[in-house]
Amino acid sequence: MNTTSKYMLQGLIAGVALFTSCKKLDVTPPDKLSTTIFWKSESDADLALTGIYNTFYAPSSEGYIQQYMPFWWDNYSDNSYTRHNIAGAQQALIAGLNANSGGFDYSYYNNGYIAIAAANYFLANVNKVLSGDKLKQYKGEGFFLRGFNYFQLAELYGNVPLVTEDPFTIDYKSTRAKSPRADILKQVENDFDSAIAYLPNVKYTTGHAVKATAMGYKVRMLLFEKRWAEAAALANQVITDNLFSLNTKYASNFYKPDQKSSPEIMFSVQFQAPTRTHGDKSLAALLSGPGWWDVQGTQDMIDEYESGDPRKTMTFFMPGDGPAQGWPYPGQVGNPGTGEWEKGFFTAKKWLDPTVTNPTDALLDDQDYVLLRYADIKLMYAEAQNEAVGPDPSVYQQVKEVRARQDVNMPALNPGLSQDDMRQAIRHERRVEFALEGLRYFDLRRWGIATQKLNGFVQNPLNPTNKTIYKDNYEFWPIPQTEIDRNKPVLIQNDGY
Numbered sequence: 001m002n003t004t005s006k007y008m009l010q011g012l013i014a015g016v017a018l019f020t021s022c023k024k025l026d027v028t029p030p031d032k033l034s035t036t037i038f039w040k041s042e043s044d045a046d047l048a049l050t051g052i053y054n055t056f057y058a059p060s061s062e063g064y065i066q067q068y069m070p071f072w073w074d075n076y077s078d079n080s081y082t083r084h085n086i087a088g089a090q091q092a093l094i095a096g097l098n099a100n101s102g103g104f105d106y107s108y109y110n111n112g113y114i115a116i117a118a119a120n121y122f123l124a125n126v127n128k129v130l131s132g133d134k135l136k137q138y139k140g141e142g143f144f145l146r147g148f149n150y151f152q153l154a155e156l157y158g159n160v161p162l163v164t165e166d167p168f169t170i171d172y173k174s175t176r177a178k179s180p181r182a183d184i185l186k187q188v189e190n191d192f193d194s195a196i197a198y199l200p201n202v203k204y205t206t207g208h209a210v211k212a213t214a215m216g217y218k219v220r221m222l223l224f225e226k227r228w229a230e231a232a233a234l235a236n237q238v239i240t241d242n243l244f245s246l247n248t249k250y251a252s253n254f255y256k257p258d259q260k261s262s263p264e265i266m267f268s269v270q271f272q273a274p275t276r277t278h279g280d281k282s283l284a285a286l287l288s289g290p291g292w293w294d295v296q297g298t299q300d301m302i303d304e305y306e307s308g309d310p311r312k313t314m315t316f317f318m319p320g321d322g323p324a325q326g327w328p329y330p331g332q333v334g335n336p337g338t339g340e341w342e343k344g345f346f347t348a349k350k351w352l353d354p355t356v357t358n359p360t361d362a363l364l365d366d367q368d369y370v371l372l373r374y375a376d377i378k379l380m381y382a383e384a385q386n387e388a389v390g391p392d393p394s395v396y397q398q399v400k401e402v403r404a405r406q407d408v409n410m411p412a413l414n415p416g417l418s419q420d421d422m423r424q425a426i427r428h429e430r431r432v433e434f435a436l437e438g439l440r441y442f443d444l445r446r447w448g449i450a451t452q453k454l455n456g457f458v459q460n461p462l463n464p465t466n467k468t469i470y471k472d473n474y475e476f477w478p479i480p481q482t483e484i485d486r487n488k489p490v491l492i493q494n495d496g497y
Contacts, residue, residue: 039128048122049138052145053207055115056269056369059279060087060107066279067107068269068369071287071295071351073438076104079301080436081345081459082294093454093468099481099497106480108156112149117167119146124166140198144209144217147191151221154184155442158476158494162187175490185225192218203243203263207270212238216266216372219380224446228388235381239398244374248406251314255353255367264374271366283367284359287348288317295436296345299461304431310408315435316346344460350436375402375433383426391422399429445475471496 038044060067074080075089085091088103097105123142130138146164153160162179163170164187195214204210215238222231238244245263252258253265271277287295297316305312312318351367352359378398386395396413403410413425430443444450454470473496484493 039125042129042134045122045126045129045138048118048126049141052115052118052122052142055111055118055149057276058107058111058114060104066269066369067104067111068371069278069283070369070371070438071348071436072104073441074436075295077440077444078298078453078457078459079431079440080348081296081298083296083342084294093457093459093470094466096469096471097474097478097497099478099484099493101478105156105477106482108152109160109480109483112153113163115149116146116163119143119149120164121167124169136198137200140195140211140214141209143191143198144195144214147188147195147214148217150184150191151188151217151224154181154188155224155445156477157479160184160479175487177490178492185221188221189218192221201241201243204266207268209267212241212243213267213372216377216380219377219384223380223384226387228384231384232381232388235377235384236394238374238377239381244377246375246378246401246405250311250405250408251350251354253370253373254351256365259368259370265368265370265372266374266377267370267372269369269371271368273364273366277364277366281361282359282363282365283351284353284356284363284365285361287352288359293342293345293347295348296342297348297435298459299344299346300457301431301435302346304428306410306432309410309432311432311435313349315348315350317349318346321349342460344462348436370437373434373437375405376439378402379426379430379433383423383430386419386422386426390419391417395422395426399426402429402433450474473497 038048056068058067071080072082072087072089075082075087076092082089085103087107088101088105091101091103092105119142123139123146126138126142127135150162158181159178160181161176162183163176192214195209196211196218199209199211199214201211204213215234219231219235219238222228222234244266247253247262247264249258253262259265259268287293302312302316313321353365353367356363356365379402382395382398385392385398396415400412402408403412413422417425427443427447431440434440441450444453451470451472451474454468457468457470458464459466459468473494476494478494478497479491481493484491
């Protein structure tokens, strides 16, 4: 297949090695991995499943930036700015996407197939050592994780190779053409449906996907395909199951120990210091420490908040924030243009532990990366239902509940909104509710307004000549040029690159 060139197949083998590293591998010949020493006991299934989850800790091409840090995605949008080319975001917006960009546009393709290979290997073999309810649950997790990664690839790259076989059964030198995005999304749907059928319908507590996790991601996929009625029905099922609720404290979804007891988190990448941290850079340092500040809110983002919306000051430092406001960081932490703080931008506060006093690289912070919250289910329901039937009372109710969270307490929407008025209200609510959570870029793309919003966008009003670039063909990212070169002439680059 195209992506199992020698380069990619080495990646697939590396993915399998994530969970076989504790056992000696007999690689004979070097393009085949022996499975005769694995799949002998239930513990092998545990190791294999852990290996798939471990792909969530994969670094991007910068090494110290983990691929699933949600807030870095906002740097690809109009929400925030990075002073460095972290994850390729600055180059993507200022110079435009290209096949040699590096960053996320390389990492998501490469790491996605590593995770898929690990999931394929797991699903092909787990029934050798498990049975009954445990087999169902483990297979459900495997299906969810494969669907999760294929959904990411379909969102970003469009048409990609579809691989569902055990990687050890694939000829090392074989090739396979890209499959249409519709076929990829059909596989995603099948995987999510299998996960929903197999996973337990319980609260999310351990870091392992549960039924509602798969349901939530299927809702995202249905919205991506504009299957509004189906999306609304499935989101409503999550709501009526009543296993999740909004956290009364908005900010505590984003730092420990409060995350552990949040009734709102439905899927996250979990950390535990000192054994599992954020690598050689702490979140506190990357977001607010001296010399970094690589996720800074734009003025346009700040202006999006309604007057009095407390989510603004829970998400960004405002001028004068510091010890006097209860934050222990020294000096004028949030003053744009003060000291090393850049003029025209607002430093991130969301994801920071308010008890941290010294945001250095050496800090072993371990906030979980929250990838799905119950608030998203509610707003996805509202969006889908509004698109399907218009702004009925259930749409108002779900938006109202998100806005009325105990420590947010924003007023209900005005009655009598048209369908388009409600559409704009929901889009506004998504932007302010999920700022710095990595959803804005994907929302703009699926709404078909990314070019309108991002092409020519002025990130900093104090530097109006510095405008961003976004073209219509960016709907599909370029396949990394390294893959094109290794697979000529079979693998064809996406249009426009």
